[in-house]
Amino acid sequence: xxxxxxxxxxxxxxxxxxxxxxxxxxxxxxxxxxxxxxxxxxxxxxxxxxxxxxxxxxxxxxxxxxxxxxxxxxxxxxxxxxxxxxxxxxxxxxxxxxxxxxxxxxxxxxxxxxxxxxxxxxxxxxxxxxxxxxxxxxxxxxxxxxxxxxxxxxxxxxxxxxxxxxxxxxxxxxxxxxxxxxxxxxxxxxxxxxxxxxxxxxxxxxxxxxxxxxxxxxxxxxxxxxxxxxxxxxxxxxxxxxxxxxxxxxxxxxxxxxxxxxxxxxxxxxxxxxxxxxxxxxxxxxxxxxxxxxxxxxxxxxxxxxxxxxxxxxxxxxxxxxxxxxxxxxxxxxxxxxxxxxxxxxxxxxxxxxxxxxxxxxxxxxxxxxxxxxxxxxxxxxxxxxxxxxxxxxxxxxxxxxxxxxxxxxxxxxxxxxxxxxxxxxxxxxx
Amino acid sequence: xxxxxxxxxxxxxxxxxxxxxxxxxxxxxxxxxxxxxxxxxxxxxxxxxxxxxxxxxxxxxxxxxxxxxxxxxxxxxxxxxxxxxxxxxxxxxxxxxxxxxxxxxxxxxxxxxxxxxxxxxxxxxxxxxxxxxxxxxxxxxxxxxxxxxxxxxxxxxxxxxxxxxxxxxxxxxxxxxxxxxxxxxxxxxxxxxxxxxxxxxxxxxxxxxxxxxxxxxxxxxxxxxxxxxxxxxxxxxxxxxxxxxxxxxxxxxxxxxxxxxxxxxxxxxxxxxxxxxxxxxxxxxxxxxxxxxxxxxxxxxxxxxxxxxxxxxxxx
Numbered sequence: 001x002x003x004x005x006x007x008x009x010x011x012x013x014x015x016x017x018x019x020x021x022x023x024x025x026x027x028x029x030x031x032x033x034x035x036x037x038x039x040x041x042x043x044x045x046x047x048x049x050x051x052x053x054x055x056x057x058x059x060x061x062x063x064x065x066x067x068x069x070x071x072x073x074x075x076x077x078x079x080x081x082x083x084x085x086x087x088x089x090x091x092x093x094x095x096x097x098x099x100x101x102x103x104x105x106x107x108x109x110x111x112x113x114x115x116x117x118x119x120x121x122x123x124x125x126x127x128x129x130x131x132x133x134x135x136x137x138x139x140x141x142x143x144x145x146x147x148x149x150x151x152x153x154x155x156x157x158x159x160x161x162x163x164x165x166x167x168x169x170x171x172x173x174x175x176x177x178x179x180x181x182x183x184x185x186x187x188x189x190x191x192x193x194x195x196x197x198x199x200x201x202x203x204x205x206x207x208x209x210x211x212x213x214x215x216x217x218x219x220x221x222x223x224x225x226x227x228x229x230x231x232x233x234x235x236x237x238x239x240x241x242x243x244x245x246x247x248x249x250x251x252x253x254x255x256x257x258x259x260x261x262x263x264x265x266x267x268x269x270x271x272x273x274x275x276x277x278x279x280x281x282x283x284x285x286x287x288x289x290x291x292x293x294x295x296x297x298x299x300x301x302x303x304x305x306x307x308x309x310x311x312x313x314x315x316x317x318x319x320x321x322x323x324x325x326x327x328x329x330x331x332x333x334x335x336x337x338x339x340x341x342x343x344x345x346x347x348x349x350x351x352x353x354x355x356x357x358x359x360x361x362x363x364x365x366x367x368x369x370x371x372x373x374x375x376x377x378x379x380x381x382x383x384x385x386x387x388x389x390x391x392x393x394x395x396x397x398x399x400x401x402x403x404x405x406x407x408x409x410x411x412x413x414x415x416x417x418x419x420x421x422x423x424x425x426x427x428x429x430x431x
Numbered sequence: 432x433x434x435x436x437x438x439x440x441x442x443x444x445x446x447x448x449x450x451x452x453x454x455x456x457x458x459x460x461x462x463x464x465x466x467x468x469x470x471x472x473x474x475x476x477x478x479x480x481x482x483x484x485x486x487x488x489x490x491x492x493x494x495x496x497x498x499x500x501x502x503x504x505x506x507x508x509x510x511x512x513x514x515x516x517x518x519x520x521x522x523x524x525x526x527x528x529x530x531x532x533x534x535x536x537x538x539x540x541x542x543x544x545x546x547x548x549x550x551x552x553x554x555x556x557x558x559x560x561x562x563x564x565x566x567x568x569x570x571x572x573x574x575x576x577x578x579x580x581x582x583x584x585x586x587x588x589x590x591x592x593x594x595x596x597x598x599x600x601x602x603x604x605x606x607x608x609x610x611x612x613x614x615x616x617x618x619x620x621x622x623x624x625x626x627x628x629x630x631x632x633x634x635x636x637x638x639x640x641x642x643x644x645x646x647x648x649x650x651x652x653x654x655x656x657x658x659x660x661x662x663x664x665x666x667x668x669x670x671x672x673x674x675x676x677x678x679x680x681x682x683x684x685x686x687x688x689x690x691x692x693x694x695x696x697x698x699x700x701x702x703x704x705x706x707x708x709x710x711x712x713x714x715x716x717x718x719x720x721x722x723x724x725x726x727x728x729x730x731x732x733x734x735x736x737x738x739x740x741x742x743x744x745x746x747x
Contacts (some may be wrong), residue, residue, distance in 0.1 A: 079688070089496030103709040110493035110711045170724065203598050206689040259579035262599030265687055267578045391710045396515035401692035407600055422514070429509045431502075 021341050037071045039331045042396035043097040043320075044085060048078035052352040054154075060344045066336050067085045067197045089323050090114050096326035096333065100152035102143045102316035106389035111181050115322040115329050117150040123337045132337055135358050139380045142316040153336040154317035154357035158284045158383070159301035159370050160210055164253060168275055168298075176303035178225075180246060183306055187255045190278050198250065199268040199277030200406075202261035206388075211250060211305075216243035217385050219309030225385035228423065229393045233421035244405060244412035251408045262409045266290070273298070281305065287366045288353045300366035304373050313373050314382035317357060392430075397422050437462045481725075489719035493711050497640055506719040516720065518693055519701035523724075527610055527672040527731070528698065533612045533666060535661075536591060542627050542657070545620075545633075559617035569610065570681035572597070577606060577682075598682065600694045607682050607695055608728045619664050626660035627653055655744045662739035669731045672700050673724055698724050 041383045043061065047054040047387055054076040065072040071093075075081075088094040090111055108114050110128050121133035121141075128135070136154065144152045166173035170429055177183040187197040217225050227234040234240070250256065257277055266289065273290035274282040275298075280286065287300045293341060294300065304313060320339075322332040339345075345356040355363040355371050363371040373381070388394045401422065488507070492499040510516045541558070545551045576582045586593025597606050619744040630652065638648050654661075676699040683691035690696075690704040698720060704716040 071579070086712075087495050101709070105713050107493070107709065111496035113496055144486070179496065202691050203683050203692060204687055205684075205692055206687075249597070257579070259596040260594030260596075261601060262579055264574040264598050264682075265684065267574055267580075286531055366622075379626075390711045391705050391708075391713055392509075392515075392716065394710065395690045395704050396513060397692075399690070400515065403692055409600075424511065429512050431505055431509075 006269040028281075029290045031045045032200045035193040039068070040328050041065075041070050041072050041097065041335060042095040042328065043072070043074040043330045044082060044095040045076045046079050046082040046099045046189060047076055049076040050413045050428045051076075053348075056344070056351055057339075058312045060188070060339045061335075061348075064111055064338050065240040067339075068188075068331075068334065070335075073345040075226050085242070086113060089325060092322050094326065096323055096332040098323060099318070100144075100321035102158075102386075103317045103384065105144070105146060106386065108429055109146060109148060109322060109396050113321070113324055114148075114151045114240075115326070116148070117153060117322060117333070120153065120333055122335060123333070125337055128341060132340060135340055135342075137359055137375075139315045139377065140317055140357050141380055142380065143315045144319055145249075150313055152321040153315075153340070154319035155339065155345060156318040156352070156373065157355040157357055157371075158318060159314045159355075159374060160281065160283055160383075161370050161373070163272070163280050163282060163286055163300060164186050164278060165275060165294075166299040166301045167361065169278060172303070173299075173301055179306050180306060181382070184249065184253070185378070186254065187250075190257065191253075196257045196277040197255035198257070198260075198281070199272035200256045200260040200280070201263055201265040201268040202256075202403075202406060203264045205403050206394075206421060207282065208261075208267070208429075209384075209399055209402045211247045211254045212243055212304040212402050212405065213384060214242065214281065214314075215246045215307045215313075217381050218307040218312050219243070221310040221312045221379050222381035222385060226387050228398070229390055229420065232420045232424040232427065235416050235423060239309075240419075241412055241416050244415045246307075247405050248404075248408075248412040248415075251406060259295075261403070284367055284370055285363075290354075298358060299323045302366075302369045310379045311377070312381045313377035314383060315374055315377075315380045318354075319357065391421075393426060397426055398417060446661060468622055483723055484718045487714055488722050490715045493712045494634055494714055502715060506715045507723070509716065510719055510723065515693055515696070516701055518697075519696040519698050520600055522604055522695070523673055523675070523699075525604070525698045526611065526675055527669060530608050530672055531665070531668050532610050533608070534616050534619055535665070537612070537616050537622050537734035538664075539649070539654075541620045542623055545624060546627055546653070551624070552636065555617075555621050557617075559621050561614040562618050564614070566677035566681045567685070568677065569614070573610070573682050594618075600692060603682060604691065605694045607675075611672075612680050614678065615668075615671070619668070622664050624659060626657040630656050655676055655741075658739070658741055658744070662736065665735050665739055666732055669735055670728060673728050673731075676700055 041061075041064075043057075045054060045057065056073060057074070061072045061074050063215075064070060075095075082098070083097060085094060086108065089098070090113065090330075094113075100114070100341060105114075105369055121131060121136075123132050123372055124130070125135055132153070133141075139304070140154050141150060143157070144150055144154045159315065164172050172186065190197040211227055216239065219242075224239065227279070228240065253287050256289060257263065257271070260268065268277070269280055269282065269286060269290055270293045271277055274292040274295065287294070317372060320332075320336060322329055326332060340358065342361055345358050347363050348356040349361055349363055353364050355367050355374075359371070360374050361367070384394075387398070398419075401413070401419055404410045405412070477572075489501065489503055490623075491506070510715050518701065545554060548554065574581070578584075579594060579596060581597075587594050596602060634646055634652050634656075638652060643651070675697045679691055679695050679697055681701045683695050688708055691700055696704070702717050702720045705713045705720075735740065
């Protein structure tokens, strides 16, 4: 009797476990039941509930739900909460809408998860008499596209710049450096006055590489960094050595803070915010990240690294993709056109303190220089010239090599020689 | 298979008239019914996924939904030629050996020192504490302590010593090892001390009367009588040290989505960087790393078991 009982109990336990596992797999599937004929939309966001973006998107979704009789199921789970999203989506269990950025679009594409969105460009943005294609400029559309077309609809533009406090450096605000020599002259003056020229969180390789990447790609345009990974001979081009020499000059010139390669994020950017260093190269998120550390009178501004040549400006974007296997693809597309209304994207500027994807909406003051640089750019390139998509090249080869250059362990010539050799090995290995 | 034949045997009419009457012990009858569910679950949740991992390691694959491109053993060959993987592997090995020597060195010293102490339970709890502190907190503290202008360099400065670039490329991995020793030694001390507590005090009293020094007491009483626990602890250390991950992130790129500098990467970190973050995931390469580490873990466990194999000492 006892045996039978314990066996039954075991069976029940195993059954419950199996049911639980199945339930886990299903909890995000499909649309929640609504009224008959009501449309549904499911969004899983990599923004955390407390982030301003989450609050803005929630408000847009609420309006969309009310005005279009849509049952919306939105979960703001943060970066960690969306790590398994590609697997779920590939299994047909994912949401309709998800977050995509220029630098991770290749990953989503590799798994064939993005619904094509080019047809959206002719769709009307409600109440504005303009289409999606009208409100998003070419540069922003490019940042959200690849050879398969538009992969997501941007709400925010991101870029890279050299940042400074105009309250402390009115000279820079009046005439920002126009050439590399101008920049070095400014740094020399700072050094002579006993100030640290550049604050650098050197334990972060993808921040260190901003210097080499910006110097090379701003002067030589889109594709000039990417080319280094495709053919070892590309390293022989004189512009590669020239960009590396500029980085070498910064390192050897002693413009970074002491032991910059041992400075753990966010110490250097916090120090910069407090005025202990003059410049910091970083993304457009910098000012919001250091907001609590910035003194009241500070006036954060930026200039583009003066590299000469093509003067190409980085344009990256953050936005929403539509799950190709989602159950409500059309409703999701409808939402994207709806969300691009200026009254909504204006809040990206005023509340999230970022550059909205629509150039007709002014960015916050501290980002105005970047917005202007983008709108006047003679050429544009995407975040890291899209090279970061190739992990084994980016993370294993270029970033460690660049770290050595930034640490002053190798000079520009050695950087180029090693880059060429390692690229040849990498390409042979890749097969 | 065996279960099937067992059933078949009992179902067939026996030629031996007495055979059916011989009742097998209940324990024997229960063997397969009890084992099978566990075996099935283990196969389903561990064995099959492991083989799946080996299979994936033979392809280039970005994940479900992506095309799988056959690579055969080339993912493995690429690992052997990858400076990044070899460095992360060397780091992991160094961590297991040097970290292990430090952890068990300190543990043995504690076993000698703590045995007589009155508040030893309290001390044990205190040294165990770092184990339960989250990596996020450790990461914040690391910046505060070890940055160029951090507390450690300030204290060195007061003593007239130049500060060091602790988190720079040359020293960061030593700091990671130090951090790991700090956070995990308490666990091994707690484990070994519970074994020490089980040793009857009269053995030590006899030894003291015989004039044995502390070292001799440790060498001839404590160590032999806790050797079994040490053997298990050593295996645990090997397994854990080959999986070290979050403390590296805490000491380097914590708070950002980027990959840590090469000098600080362990194999687990290297594996993480190829499958997550921006860019196209390389699951085949990640799986190949997993297979290599699993094989090495098995070899190391066998070695450790061999080195620590002794006749266990039993007190009569």
